[in-house]
Amino acid sequence: MAEWVQNLMDSMGYVGILLLMILENVFPPIPSELIMPSAGFAASRGDLNIVMVIVVGTAGSVLGTLPLYYLGRVFGEDKLVKWADKYGKWLTLSGKDIKKADDWFDQHGTKAVLFGRLVPGIRSLLSLPAGMSEMPLPKFLIYSAIGSAIWASILAGAGYLLGENYDRVEQYVGPAGYVVLGMLAVAAVVWFVRRKKAQS
Template sequence: MGFILQILSQILFFFEKSGYLGVFFLMALESTLVPIPSEIIIPPAAYLAYKGSLSLTGVILSGVLGSLAGSLFNYFIALKIGRPVIVYFIKKYGKFFLITEKAFYKVENFWDNHGHISTFVGRLLPGFRHVISIPAGFAKMNLYLFSFFTTLGAGIWCCFLAFCGYFFGKNEMLLKEYLHKGSFGLIIFCVILIAFYIKFKLKK
C-alpha cells in the first residue's frame, strides 16, 4: 500500500509541474505499446482538477488528444513500415505458416467494411486499446474515419476515468470500486453494441 501511495504522490507531483502537457505526453505513450495504464494517468490528474490545480475539461481534452496522437503514431508505423514487411513476409514465407496473400487481403477487406466499429470498440476494451491502431494501419483504413472513431472511443474512456478521479479520487477504495464497475459496464456495452451491429448487418 505504501508503495502505491508513493507512486501516486509522484504522479500527482509530475502533473502539478507539467500540467496538461504531462497528461498529453503520458496518454500518447499509453496509446502506443508503452505499458502505462491510463487508469494511473487520468484519475490523478482529474483529482488535481477537483482540488483546483487543473480544469476537468482540460484534463479530458489533453487525454483525448494524447490518445489520438499515440494511436496515429502506431497507425503510420503499421502503414509505412509494418504493411510492406508483412506483405513481403507472406509472399516469401507465408506457405510455411499456412498464411496466403488472399487471407491477408480478406482481413484488409474486413477492415474496409468493419474498421469503424472495430476501432471504436477497441478503444474501450482493456488490452485492445493499445494495439487496435496497428491492424487499422495494416489495412489502410481511411485516416479520417480512423481519427474520428479513435477520438470518439478515447473521449468516452477519458471522460469515464476523469469523472472517477474527480469524484472519488480522495478515496482510494471507492475509486478502485468504480473503476472496476465502470470498466465492466463498458465491456457489456461493447458486447451489446457488437450484437446490434451484427444484427443490423445481417438484416441489411
Template sequence: MDVWIIRLIEQGGYWGIAALMFIENVFPPIPSELIMGLGGVFVARGTMEFWPLMFAGTVGSTLGNYVWFLAGDKLGYRRLQPLVRRHGRWLTISWSDVEKATAFFQRHGQWIVFFLRFSPFLRTLISLPAGLTHMKHWKFLVFTFAGAAVWNALLIVGGHWLADYMAAMDHLIGPTIMAMILLAVAAWLYRVIRWQPDA
C-alpha cells in the same frame, strides 16, 4: 515515492498529461486508467479542470494511436511483418495478432476504431490494421478522437468519484497509485516473458 509520482504528474500539467497519454498509446505499460483517473483526482482537488484535462488526454491518445496508424499505412504488410516478428516481444504482440486484428477490422468496418477505444488492449492494436487497410486519415483521426474523448471522460469522472469517496482516507491514494503502477508493469513483464513468436 508515491507523493513524488503524484507531484510529477500534477506539475506536468495538461502538457504532461498529453505526453503521458501519447506514450501510453505508443509503448506499454503505462495505463491510461491511471493517468486520466489521477487527473480526475486532481479535478476533485481543484488543481485541474475537467475540459482542458479531457482535451489534453484525448489529443495525446489520438496522436499516440496515429503513430501506429502511420506505421501500418506507410510500411505496409511486407515491411511491417519483419519488424513485428523481430520486436514484437517488447510490444507484446505477434504478427498473428496483427492478422487477427486486421480480419476483425475488415469484418466490422471503420466504426470499430471508435468502439475499440474502450478496450484495454485492442484500442491501440486496431490502429495498425486501420493503417494497413489505408483507412482515410481524417476518418481515423475523427473516430479515434471521439472514442478516446468518451473513454477519457469516463476515467476522469471515475477518478473524481474515487477522490470524493476516499476523501477521508487521503493517505491511501498514493499507495493505490503505486499498486496500480506495479500491477501494470507486472502484467506487461508477464506478457513479455510469455510471448511466443509465430511459427
C-alpha cells in the same frame, strides 16, 4: 508508478497529461487507467479543470495513435502478404489470410477503432491494422477521438468522483480488460484449430 504519474501532473499540469497519454499509446505499460483518474482527482482538488483534463487527455490519446498507424501504412498489406506467403506457414498464416483480415477491417474498421479505444490492452494496438488497411487518416482520427473522449471521460469522471480513492478505478477496469483479452485469445485458438482441421 502512481506516485510518478501524480508528480508529473503536479509539476507540468495539462502538458503532463498530454505527454503521459501520448506515451500510454506508444508504451502500453503506462496505463490510462492510472493517468486519467489521477488527473480527475487533481481536478476534484481544484488544481485542474475537469473539462480541460478530458480534452487534453483525449488529444494526447489521439496523437499517441499516430506512430503505430503510420507503421501500418509503411508496411502495408502487400508487404505483409509477401511475408506471410514466404514465412507464415509456421504460424499457419497465408497471404490469403492477411487479405481476408484486411477486407474485414475495411468493412468493420470504424467500429473496431471506435469501440476498441474503450478496451484496455488492445486500444493502442488497433492503430496498426487501421494503417495497414489504409483507413483514411481523417476517418481514423475522428473515430479514435470519439472513442478516446468516451474513455477519458469515464476514467477522469471516476477519478473526480472517487477523490483520494482514485486508484481504485484501475482495480475495476483492469479485470474487465483481462476478460476481453481472454475472449480474444479463445477466438484465436478456435480459429487456429479450425484452420488446422481444414488443412488436414
